[in-house]
Amino acid sequence: MSRWGMVKKTRSSQRREEALSRDRIIEASIALLDHSGESGLTFRTLSERLATGPGALYWHIVNKSDLTTAACDAIVARTLEAPQVGATPKAAIRTLALGMFDAIDAHPWVGSALTRAPGQAPMVRILEGIGQQVRALGVPGDAQWAAASALLNYILGVSGQNAANAQFARAHDLDRSNFLESVSTAWSQLDPDEYPFTRSVAGQLRAHDDRADFLAGIDLILSGIGSPLAQ
Amino acid sequence: MSRWGMVKKTRSSQRREEALSRDRIIEASIALLDHSGESGLTFRTLSERLATGPGALYWHIVNKSDLTTAACDAIVARTLEAPQVGATPKAAIRTLALGMFDAIDAHPWVGSALTRAPGQAPMVRILEGIGQQVRALGVPGDAQWAAASALLNYILGVSGQNAANAQFARAHDLDRSNFLESVSTAWSQLDPDEYPFTRSVAGQLRAHDDRADFLAGIDLILSGIGSPLAQ
DNA sequence: ACAATTATGGAATAACGTTCCATAGCCGTC
DNA sequence: GACGGCTATGGAACGTTATTCCATAATTGT
Numbered sequence: 001m002s003r004w005g006m007v008k009k010t011r012s013s014q015r016r017e018e019a020l021s022r023d024r025i026i027e028a029s030i031a032l033l034d035h036s037g038e039s040g041l042t043f044r045t046l047s048e049r050l051a052t053g054p055g056a057l058y059w060h061i062v063n064k065s066d067l068t069t070a071a072c073d074a075i076v077a078r079t080l081e082a083p084q085v086g087a088t089p090k091a092a093i094r095t096l097a098l099g100m101f102d103a104i105d106a107h108p109w110v111g112s113a114l115t116r117a118p119g120q121a122p123m124v125r126i127l128e129g130i131g132q133q134v135r136a137l138g139v140p141g142d143a144q145w146a147a148a149s150a151l152l153n154y155i156l157g158v159s160g161q162n163a164a165n166a167q168f169a170r171a172h173d174l175d176r177s178n179f180l181e182s183v184s185t186a187w188s189q190l191d192p193d194e195y196p197f198t199r200s201v202a203g204q205l206r207a208h209d210d211r212a213d214f215l216a217g218i219d220l221i222l223s224g225i226g227s228p229l230a231q
Numbered sequence: 232m233s234r235w236g237m238v239k240k241t242r243s244s245q246r247r248e249e250a251l252s253r254d255r256i257i258e259a260s261i262a263l264l265d266h267s268g269e270s271g272l273t274f275r276t277l278s279e280r281l282a283t284g285p286g287a288l289y290w291h292i293v294n295k296s297d298l299t300t301a302a303c304d305a306i307v308a309r310t311l312e313a314p315q316v317g318a319t320p321k322a323a324i325r326t327l328a329l330g331m332f333d334a335i336d337a338h339p340w341v342g343s344a345l346t347r348a349p350g351q352a353p354m355v356r357i358l359e360g361i362g363q364q365v366r367a368l369g370v371p372g373d374a375q376w377a378a379a380s381a382l383l384n385y386i387l388g389v390s391g392q393n394a395a396n397a398q399f400a401r402a403h404d405l406d407r408s409n410f411l412e413s414v415s416t417a418w419s420q421l422d423p424d425e426y427p428f429t430r431s432v433a434g435q436l437r438a439h440d441d442r443a444d445f446l447a448g449i450d451l452i453l454s455g456i457g458s459p460l461a462q
Numbered sequence: 463a464c465a466a467t468t469a470t471g472g473a474a475t476a477a478c479g480t481t482c483c484a485t486a487g488c489c490g491t492c
Numbered sequence: 493g494a495c496g497g498c499t500a501t502g503g504a505a506c507g508t509t510a511t512t513c514c515a516t517a518a519t520t521g522t
Contacts, residue, residue, distance in 0.1 A: 020470080043510065053471030055512080060469095064510065115346065115388075118395040119414035124421070124429050131428030145432045145439070150448035154381070157388025164349040183350035190355070197362030198355055201376045208376070217381035223458045224451035251501075274479065284502030286481075291500095295479065 020052060022060045022070070029071045033109045037170045038163075041068070041109075069120055072113035076122040079103040080129050089136040090222055096129050097155055097218045101211060104159045111163025115156055127152055139225060147225045154221060158214050180206055251283060253291045253301070260302045264340045268401045272299070272340075300351055303344035307353040310334040311360050320367040321453055327360050328386055328449045332442060335390045342394025346387055358383050370456060378456045385452060389445050411437055 018024075028049050032041050043054040043064070050057075061067050079099045084092045104111045114122055131148040139147050169179040187195075187202035249255075259280050263272050274285040274295070281288075292298050310330045315323045335342045345353055362379040370378050400410040418426075418433035 042508085044508085047471080053473090054510085055472070055514090056470045058511075112346075115343075115391040116395055118392055118399055119417070124418065124426065128426050128429045131432065135428060144428075145435050146444055146447040147451070148428070148432075149444060150385070150451050153388035153392060153448060154385045154452075155388070156391060157384035157386070160346040160387060160391050161349055161384060164347055168349055186350070187355065195355065195359050197366060197375075197379070198359045201362065201379075204376050213377055213380060216377040217384060217452075220378070220381050220455035221385075221448075221451050222455070224453070224455035227454045227458065273477080275477085278502080284504090285479085286483090286503070287501045289480075 018051070020050065020056055020060060025050065025057060025060055025067070026070050026074055029067055030074065030107075033068075033071060034107055038109045038112060038167055065116070068109075068113045069117040069122065072110050072117065073120075073122040073125070075103055075107055075110050076100075076114075076125050080125055084129075084133075089133040092133045092136075093130060093151065093222065094215065094218060096126075096133070097151070098211070098215065100126065100155055101158065101162075101214050104162050105211075108163045108166030111159035111161075112167070115160045115163075123152070123156075126155065134225070137225065150221055150225075151218070154217055158217070162210070177206075249282070251281065251287055251291060256281065256288060256291055256298070257301050257305055260298055261305065261338075264299075264302060265338055269340045269343060269398055296347070299340075299344045300348040300353065303341050303348065304351075304353040304356070306334055306338055306341050307331075307345075307356050311356055315360075315364075320364040323364045323367075324361060324382065324453065325446065325449060327357075327364070328382070329442070329446060331357065331386055332389065332393075332445050335393050336442075339394045339397030342390035342392075343398070346391045346394075354383070354387075357386065365456070368456065378452075381452055381456075382449070385448055389448070393441070408437075 025046070028046060029041055032046060032049065036045075041064075043057060047054045047057060061070075079102075080096065082095075082099070084095065087095065104114075117123060127148060130151050131144065134144050134148045134151075137147075165176075165179060168174075169176060172179075174182065184202050184205045187198050187205065190199055190202075192199060256277070259277060260272055263277060263280065267276075272295075274288060278285045278288060292301075310333075311327065313326075313330070315326065318326065335345075348354060358379060361382050362375065365375050365379045365382075368378075396407075396410060399405075400407060403410075405413065415433050415436045418429050418436065421430055421433075423430060
């Protein structure tokens with residue numbers, strides 16, 4: 001009846017009741033980042049939560065950049081794992097993009113981690129998902145890279161902005177609407193001669209729907225991809 | 232003949248041979264960032280170069296974030312100051328975007344500073360420049376924000392990637408072509424079943440023209456803006 | 463049972479942004 | 493023309509960070 005009933009066979013998998021492992025460290029990092037933001041992840045707090053010392057973590061992780069990239073990759077992998085069969089290529093791209101948007105909305109730190117890991121695992125996952133649908137769209141081979149990287153760069157841009165907004169808001173103890181409010185009033189006080197456009201959109205900012213605007217941008221690019229000649 | 236000939240009148244502007252000022256600090260920061268990258272700007276090195284102590288800088292600057300945003304804004308302002316008269320709106324947007332691309336190519340740290348200053352001066356300058364041309368393009372009022380922010384987010388995405396690439400390359404002592412080489416070979420070794428698209432574009436990566444790809448993305452969005460209905 | 467390897471955790475290090483404070487330079491006023 | 497109150501300076505000190513080091517514990521192979 002004891003949990004030690006089969007010690008011999010299973011011992012190798014329980015060298016310790018709560019052994020450290022790369023996955024456990026990454027999961028703890030995600031929890032910390034979600035709870036306290038980008039500045040909440042330090043080797044001190046992480047090692048405290050895992051009941052160990054900072055040095056022990058380095059046996060499983062090469063450095064902090066490696067850790068945040070791995071945490072980001074875990075979120076991205078979960079977000080993109082849905083198979084997307086049966087949808088039109090455009091719909092699949094929209095779904096993929098919105099999935100990333102929602103993931104970054106839920107985990108803003110993913111946005112900044114993404115932009116700091118050029119050419120690495122998480123970015124490659126997104127590129128691959130987009131690229132496959134760009135192919136399915138019938139874009140000729142020599143234009144596929146341009147189309148896919150335009151979509152990717154747009155997604156990365158929005159991701160980075162969302163992450164920066166969230167971090168700024170957290171640092172100044174504002175929620176999202178307070179933050180937009182403060183930007184909106186700042187914009188509406190700009191010099192009318194130098195900043196006519198920005199002033200004119202300051203009002204919209206307060207009530208606008210980030211998610212809808214994001215999708216509108218995706219549709220703009222998709223529409224451009226569909227055009228016979230970009231010009 | 233002496234430079235002290237008019238002491239009375241000019242004394243107030245030379246309280247010291249090389250008085251500290253916000254502008255002098257920002258110029259020194261730009262020089263430091265250009266020479267040594269993002270990690271090269273510290274209050275220690277900056278105060279050494281200005282022959283003062285770290286504390287003195289805080290009389291003119293609120294914190295490091297303020298400093299990098301101000302340095303970024305100085306570059307962006309110089310980049311966008313050309314008047315752009317007589318060009319078609321599309322051409323003006325292309326020129327503006329390419330100007331930003333070249334500025335970030337010359338000063339990669341501007342890319343990451345931009346993405347970390349949401350809704351602040353440097354970003355507003357770019358938004359305004361784009362927005363004015365979007366208006367001139369005849370985009371209806373309620374679609375202007377979507378069009379301008381799509382272009383802005385795309386530019387910010389590329390900027391962030393260029394900055395990240397440059398920082399990664401510098402950190403690993405690679406030049407640009409070595410960096411692309413390493414990404415390209417990494418991509419070509421991915422699992423063919425899971426990453427068919429990324430593998431197929433790995434080769435193009437080595438020789439591709441960042442600047443041309445960037446412009447192709449701008450044209451894709453412009454083409455979408457020009458379409459009667461994005462869908 | 464004993465060496466060798468793997469893994470741990472706490473202390474030490476160097477560097478960072480920021481704060482503090484004694485003091486120097488400058489200005490307007492008697 | 494000396495003096496008191498701002499403006500500005502610069503160096504030391506603080507608290508925190510990522511990372512390294514190392515003694516030692518836990519596990520594995522022989």
